[in-house]
Amino acid sequence: DAGVIQSPRHEVTEMGQEVTLRCKPISGHDYLFWYRQTMMRGLELLIYFNNNVPIDDSGMPEDRFSAKMPNASFSTLKIQPSEPRDSAVYFCASSSSDRGLPKAFFGQGTRLTVV
Amino acid sequence: GDSVTQMEGPVTLSEEAFLTINCTYTATGYPSLFWYVQYPGEGLQLLLKATKADDKGSNKGFEATYRKETTSFHLEKGSVQVSDSAVYFCALITYSSASKIIFGSGTRLSIRP
Numbered sequence: 001d002a003g004v005i006q007s008p009r010h011e012v013t014e015m016g017q018e019v020t021l022r023c024k025p026i027s028g029h030d031y032l033f034w035y036r037q038t039m040m041r042g043l044e045l046l047i048y049f050n051n052n053v054p055i056d057d058s059g060m061p062e063d064r065f066s067a068k069m070p071n072a073s074f075s076t077l078k079i080q081p082s083e084p085r086d087s088a089v090y091f092c093a094s095s096s097s098d099r100g101l102p103k104a105f106f107g108q109g110t111r112l113t114v115v
Numbered sequence: 116g117d118s119v120t121q122m123e124g125p126v127t128l129s130e131e132a133f134l135t136i137n138c139t140y141t142a143t144g145y146p147s148l149f150w151y152v153q154y155p156g157e158g159l160q161l162l163l164k165a166t167k168a169d170d171k172g173s174n175k176g177f178e179a180t181y182r183k184e185t186t187s188f189h190l191e192k193g194s195v196q197v198s199d200s201a202v203y204f205c206a207l208i209t210y211s212s213a214s215k216i217i218f219g220s221g222t223r224l225s226i227r228p
Contacts, residue, residue, distance in 0.1 A: 004158075033216060042220040043159075043204060091158055095216070104206075104216050106151075106158035 006092050006107035013114055018080040021110045024073055025094030033093040033104065034067055034077050043091075049075065082114045117142045121205045121219035128195055129227050136190040136222045138179075138205035146207040148172075148181055148188040153202045153221075162190075162203070197226045 005024040013019050025032050033048040047057040052069045060067070064083070069075040079086055089111050095104040122137040140146065147166045151159040163172030168183035177192045188205060205219040 043218045045216070045218075093159070093216070104149075104151075104159075104161070106160070108158045 004092055004094050004105050004107035006090075006110050008110060009108060010111045011113070013082055013112070015083055015114055016081045017114075018078065019082045019086075019112060019114075021077040021090050021092075021112070023075045023077070023092030023107060025075070025092070026096075026105055027073065029094035029096045029105075030072075031095040031104075032069060032075050033095070034075070035091040035093065036088045037091060037109070038088045046077070079112075082112075084114045087113050117146070117207065117209055117217050119205050119207055119217055119219035121203075121222055123220070124202075124223040125225055126222060127225045127227065130197055131194045132226075134190070134192040134195045134199075134224070136203055136205075136224070138188045138190065138219060140186050140188065140205075140207050142186075142207055142209050144209045146209040148179070149206040149208070149216075150177070150179055150188070150190050151204040151206060151218075153204065155201070159204060195224075195226050197228050200224055200226045 004026055007022045030051050034046040036044045036046055044059055046059040047067045048055055049069045052072055065079055067077045089109045091106050091109045093104040093106045118141045120139050149164045150162040152162045153159045163174040165172040165181035168181055170181045172179050179188050179190045181188055202221045202223045204221045206216055208216050
């Protein structure tokens with residue numbers, strides 16, 4: 001298995017533009033997580049899905065952020081409009097509740113810079 | 116709510132020194148505990164885990180013991196190497212919180228040659 005795949009690896013965009021981050025979880029995993037990492041706040045859970053259904057989006061900072069999981073193999077995190085303070089590394093992770101112990105596997109992250 | 120508290124960094128040690136990174140938790144129910152490591156420019160990797168009291172997780176010379184009485188899961192290594200320089204995250208999962216993974220703030224470790 002290739003692991004969790006995120007794209008793009010790096011994104012530079014201008015303030016006000018729409019940004020879409022993509023994630024392909026590990027096949028067979030039923031949980032998908034989106035995290036944001038910054039120097040100031042560390043690792044923050046934004047939202048997570050179970051069987052493609054959003055379970056907890058209380059970490060999503062504002063209405064400008066939205067996430068979807070149209071099927072078990074794909075999820076997107078969209079920021080519209082983007083702002084400089086959204087600059088961070090965004091990680092996607094997936095895990096499986098099968099066999100009793102969930103373990104999260106992380107993608108390489110997308111480094112977003114909003115100028 | 117459930118939470119993880121770990122020692123603030125950065126931690127700077129000389130090569131071959133003994134390492135301890137403290138981690139304590141608060142959780143309803145019976146959590147599983149994890150240490151993740153993030154090397155520069157990479158995502159998080161699972162380092163070790165423990166699922167019940169007194170379990171000891173170990174990997175790459177690192178160890179952590181699940182202490183229910185002190186609600187702790189401290190990370191230790193007897194002799195660190197320069198290649199251990201990274202950010203270390205303590206984390207927990209409780210089924211009562213619908214399998215949400217909760218992370219500590221991370222501890223940056225730098226090892227001097």
